[in-house]
Amino acid sequence: MVVSRGLRDAGMEVIFGGFQNVEQIVESAISEDVDVIGLSMHSGAHLAYTERVINLLKEKGVKDHFLILVGGVIPVKDFLVLKEMGVANVYGPGTVVRDIVKFIVENIKK
Amino acid sequence: MKRNYDIDVLIEKFKKKDKIALARLITLVENNPETTTNIFNNFNGSEKDSYIIGITGSPGVGKSTLVNALSKILLESGKSIGIISVDPTSPFTGGAFLGDRVRMTDVSLHPNIFIRSLASRGYKGGISRAVFDISLLYEAFGMDFIIIETVGVGQSEFDIYNLAYTTVVIMVPGYGDSIQIQKAGIIEVGDIYVVNKKDLGGEDIVVQMEMMLDDATIQSGWRAPVVMTNSITGEGVNSLIEKIMDHKEHLELSELLKEKKKHRFAYKIEELLSSKIGKVLESLISKDDLNKISNSVLQGKKFKIYDMVHHLFSNVKFEMKKSD
């Protein structure tokens, strides 16, 4: 939620998904035609969930339309695993919102 | 990131009811008003008329939850729905936070519904332009109903009733009931009033509303009803739909629907024209001319402001081309 607020304060439009299942996340991203999908997970299920979201995006043929970011309590050892799945960047504990904003701005209109 | 915004490809998919195409066309009309003419020209010949419902109320009254409950019932009866959910943009940062979707997870995966969130500012031509254009896209997509959800009545920069055929105003019981009611214009705006009770109470405000509505002069022959709902349990939502349908029927029978539709487009035409005139003026009157006026105003000529503007404008000539 801090991230949502930080991004909004940086002038972005943030669609807050709340607690959604994989289908709802993908459906929201498509309907809203967003640039970035941000997944926040603290429950230790980040690998499984991210993989499901990415698989569903691929299934719908839209995986490449989105910049996918993951944040939360995520061991640094999983950063690479997530990036190999197709996540653009991963943010662990202690992340500064500024850095996320910077990454989005630099990577969005490519 | 690779995105395809090729209009021809999108239109072809759109006509096959592809939601991804619909989503991207909305992005196009939102961000590039120049593309709208090109896009809409593809739909000539489509006769679809959607019924437009406006739902408005202060933040926290349970609008989205009610829209969710309403949509659920409409979907069950086989209708298709397009939702436009408007949230305020921060005047300081230009950012916005669109949280209404969270309350619509019940229906968001249904194939016959499409939900789009919209921040209230930051569009070329203003929010009303974007809402109007999206509603046209929804009509072209073949939606039976369009629901426009906005914050506030009379005070938001875009007045929902210029676009909607039936306007529903939602209130909650609690602090400042009478203040809510007394807000300028509230009695004239709504076709239906909803008191959305979340736990207890709400009977008082219904009685108050009924009294005020009895006193209001009714020119359209429609006395706005007051419905009590509980958007969480879904109580009263059926009766709200009934009232909406009653109002729809009333508009159709009394030919008022035609008037409303006319109004919707007249409003749009006016808006389009004034934005065009604005552009013409921009090209005719230089920034220097405007600066001169502001400078003289500051140098003790503030009372001549009308005079100076009038003088400047008197040099502008509009001429209508003769059409053959």
Added chain:
Amino acid sequence: MFDENYLKKIKERKQEWDKKLENTKERDIKFITDSGIPIKNLYTPLDVKSNYLENLGFPGNTPYTRGVYPNMYRGRLWTMRLFSGHGTPEETNKRWKFLYSHGETGFSAAVDALTFNGIDPTNPDGDAEVGTSGVPLYCIDSMFALTEGLPIDKVSVALIVEPFTSAPVCAMYYNMAKMRGLDIKTLMGTTQNDILTMTVGYVPYKNVNPYHILRLACDLIEWCVPQKNVPRWHPINFTGYNYREGGIDAIQELGFVFASACSHIDNLIERGWKVDDFVNRLAFHLSAHKDFFEEIAKYRAARRIWYKLIKDRYEAKNPRSMEFRFHVQTAGSSLTAQSPNVNIVRTTIQALEAALGGVQSLHTNSYDEAICLPSKEAVLLALRTQQVIQDETRVPNTIDPLAGSYFIEWLTDELEERVWSYIDKIEKVGNIAKALDTGWLYKEMRDAFMRRQNRIEKGEEIVLGVNKFPVPYDQTTTVFRTNKEAVKIEQERIINLRKRRDNAKLETLFDKLRKVCEKEENVMPIMMEITKEGATVGEICDVYREVWGIWEPPIAI
């Protein structure tokens, strides 16, 4: 507390001393507590306003500032209770046995996100999370597996579930205890059952309106304590810890728990009970955060506030009703993933705060908790941390050892005063359900979080390894992974249960539950019947959702 003439003398000397300081420089930082209270360079008898007998008294005597028991740790040391759970009930049982064999004196079940939100592992919405953040406890079979071979008649057990699922989970636990031949009238333990944890502490998934959540919390209290079914149980633990983790300060932490406690007391009084019938069993769960002295003063102030609240506002007669008993958890949010070793130091200092503050039960965090659920090695070290304080430092030898410190007494008074005005502020909004539903509490949480985040980003609040002497994420810590097979095991457990149970009988019981919910009666009696027959937490919560609807929190961003 001091003779007036003597104070005058002190004042004169103090003025002389102040002059001496005029030519000295101070470091360029704000000298304030974590909650923003300005701190002077020195405290003297001039700062102590409290009268000893009225405001401090003796341990075990009113106003309990110095502790709730007369002998405190000389009689019994605080319970070492490590919040743990992962994978399956069987695996968690192994972890509990491991800790018990190393000297743990109380158990605490951390449940997974599904149990927390009343969703069965057979539900595709959440199957990826079975056992990843805690132990899955969906049915009575899980309870047998969890406690197998453990002396739950002698060692108290904390069930960390919230009001949305506390009734079914506790009923499962009590049924299991009965079936093991135990008398639940003597059963010891705690249920967290905290409305705020599941609303402002986390984002809830498909829960019901706070109005019902509050009622559910009170159902458990009523059934256990005044109705005397499990009278030695603590049916609620007002968990300031969880929202403190979200960024609020020590004053707000106490404000939240006391305002919440009052709403529950009011509810039980409306049900016809007297405050002395139940209030002694209400417990608290606070944080031990980064500000050493402020946290110690917080525990002392909390005891005094509770005493006054129960005595003055609720006019309790029994002094035991006015005792503030609490569990403490060291601050998870103070840990970093950058330098896990430093987390050991942080946790040790925070554990000492709790010990000096007179805690009844303590959880110490493991050094790897900013990375994963605790590994066996990490959790053992966390337990050892408490044991060092208990057995090696001699800290528990005397009661409330910091009392009489000019600074501690001043800070205790100052915190008390600020907490009272914050309670007033909350109560102006209404009871806790209203403060939630209107979004007011969410706004408070958001603002607090943003303030803290800003301070950290600006470097005003130092986090070593992050904003001072930054280092990259630690790569050497072994990441503890929960069992990937857990979802399969749990799904099988439920499928077998559904085959075994009398589903026709359950149909009737579910109808009965539905009626109880519609009439808003106490759910506990039917919960005891229905969980015994093998109803699952997910099935029961679906009835709640069906009858009361799903609530979406007014989250403020």
